[in-house]
Amino acid sequence: MANTFVPGAIWPDNNGVHINAHGGGVLLHRGVYYWFGEHKTEGEAGNFAHVGVHVYSSNDLYNWTDEGIALSVVQDDPAHDIAAGCIIERPKVIYNAKTNKFVMWFHLELKSTGGYGSTSCSGIAISDTPAGPYQYVRSVQPNAGKWPMNVLDCHKEAVCPEVQETEFCGGGLPAHPDEINLLGKNFSAGQMARDMTLFVDDDGKAYHIYSSESNSTAHIAELTDDYQGHTGKYMRAFVARWMEAPAIFKRQGKYYWIASGCTGWAPNTARYSVANSIWGPWMEVGNPCVGEGADLTFGGQSTYVLPVAGKQDAFIFMADIWNPENAIDGRYVWLPIAFEEINTAPGIKIAWWDKWDLSFFDK
Ligand code: DGJ
Numbered sequence: 001m002a003n004t005f006v007p008g009a010i011w012p013d014n015n016g017v018h019i020n021a022h023g024g025g026v027l028l029h030r031g032v033y034y035w036f037g038e039h040k041t042e043g044e045a046g047n048f049a050h051v052g053v054h055v056y057s058s059n060d061l062y063n064w065t066d067e068g069i070a071l072s073v074v075q076d077d078p079a080h081d082i083a084a085g086c087i088i089e090r091p092k093v094i095y096n097a098k099t100n101k102f103v104m105w106f107h108l109e110l111k112s113t114g115g116y117g118s119t120s121c122s123g124i125a126i127s128d129t130p131a132g133p134y135q136y137v138r139s140v141q142p143n144a145g146k147w148p149m150n151v152l153d154c155h156k157e158a159v160c161p162e163v164q165e166t167e168f169c170g171g172g173l174p175a176h177p178d179e180i181n182l183l184g185k186n187f188s189a190g191q192m193a194r195d196m197t198l199f200v201d202d203d204g205k206a207y208h209i210y211s212s213e214s215n216s217t218a219h220i221a222e223l224t225d226d227y228q229g230h231t232g233k234y235m236r237a238f239v240a241r242w243m244e245a246p247a248i249f250k251r252q253g254k255y256y257w258i259a260s261g262c263t264g265w266a267p268n269t270a271r272y273s274v275a276n277s278i279w280g281p282w283m284e285v286g287n288p289c290v291g292e293g294a295d296l297t298f299g300g301q302s303t304y305v306l307p308v309a310g311k312q313d314a315f316i317f318m319a320d321i322w323n324p325e326n327a328i329d330g331r332y333v334w335l336p337i338a339f340e341e342i343n344t345a346p347g348i349k350i351a352w353w354d355k356w357d358l359s360f361f362d363k
Pocket of ligand 1 (some may be wrong): 195245
């Protein structure tokens with residue numbers, strides 16, 4: 001039985017096999033944690049979805065039981081939205097008390113449209129039980145025909161035909177300035193949605209938070225009461241700040257946002273922001289990581305912040321060390337978040353530990 005976290009190491013499940021749940025998130029339901037993530041396979045091909053979304057369960061966060069494939073890709077229909085060989089990234093699951101369903105959202109790139117960035121949409125799947133199996137519902141490009149609450153007049157102007165027809169790859173500066181108006185370009189079809197997370201607030205409202213506009217700008221979008229669609233209420237955040245890998249949590253009434261920059265699979269410097277409302281204003285503070293390795297997030301990229309049940313102010317920063325040449329060998333970096341005031345504003349610090357345990361939060 002494990003009783004420590006060892007960031008970056010092989011993390012064996014109950015069968016002694018390295019956990020296969022990359023870009024993941026954790027659901028706590030009736031005292032059990034469920035860790036969902038991308039099931040990767042060997043080699044570079046493993047960056048595409050050949051199996052689906054894997055799920056593990058745990059009572060203590062150190063020891064994880066393999067619960068199998070929560071959502072399987074479709075092997076026998078290449079035209080299916082989640083056909084084997086599509087891209088499924090950063091799956092997150094939340095529980096909807098009104099419908100008694102578990103709702104999974106993930107970044108989806110259809111196989112049929114040609115790989116990363118070709119569709120930039122979100123997939124939705126539901127289940128009656130936390131570990132699944134999940135039934136695929138549909139894919140969506142968020143908020144078609146809706147302007148965000150903080151839209152600028154210039155975005156409502158007609159997009160020139162040249163821009164309308166151009167594919168912008170995104171991924172880093174200097175790809176496109178805001179005047180190119182990717183928001184308007186995608187107004188009718190729905191907005192692009194890539195790296196993503198879900199956040200459920202204390203009032204039960206849920207939000208889909210994703211890198212949009214070719215990754216240049218994040219969107220925060222309210223979900224419907226059943227968590228299976230968007231209400232049309234959303235905002236643009238961090239305009240032209242090029243963030244991926246958003247992870248949101250709430251502590252003592254304040255909202256925290258941790259994200260990365262855009263450098264593909266390679267690590268970069270994390271950033272964090274604080275707000276008094278999910279709708280902002282978001283104040284960008286800086287790098288939450290401290291000490292050796294902090295400039296490159298200790299080799300990882302954020303995926304989720306996990307609140308530890310039964311402990312006060314106990315939040316675990318979850319990150320992935322990607323291995324694009326051999327995707328299945330991606331590693332997990334779980335580190336405790338410490339809180340402190342910086343110039344009277346709430347601040348966070350994430351330091352590297354070779355080994356640590358939950359007693360960190362008892363200090
Ligand atoms: C960085 C993202 O955060 C990952 O989820 C993945 O999409 C890679 N880019 C692909 O290059």
